Amino acid sequence: MSTKxxxxxxxxxxxxxxxxxxxxxxxxxxxxxxxxxxxxVFNLATIxxxxxxKVLKYSNGNKAESARLLDISLATLYRKLDEYGVK
Numbered sequence: 522m523s524t525k526x527x528x529x530x531x532x533x534x535x536x537x538x539x540x541x542x543x544x545x546x547x548x549x550x551x552x553x554x555x556x557x558x559x560x561x562v563f564n565l566a567t568i569x570x571x572x573x574x575k576v577l578k579y580s581n582g583n584k585a586e587s588a589r590l591l592d593i594s595l596a597t598l599y600r601k602l603d604e605y606g607v608k
Contacts, residue, residue: 570605573598 573591579585588598602608 566605569601570607573601573605574607 562603576590577584577586580590584598584602585595588595590596593601
């Protein structure tokens, strides 16, 4: 499947009026820096932050419910939000 086709699919399945990087095919998630090293979204902290944000969105910002769904304590959730600079 071509990148163009995957991009079209991402636009179709997006549930908002805004196309987000998470909706795009994986090849859009890679960028080369000055040293030609590939930086990816497979960084564990990045994935954890994105997952926490998705769960918060799912729970309409309810932190207690989000912590329950994530199977972590509320204190841990607050610590992670602070660590990732999320208000």
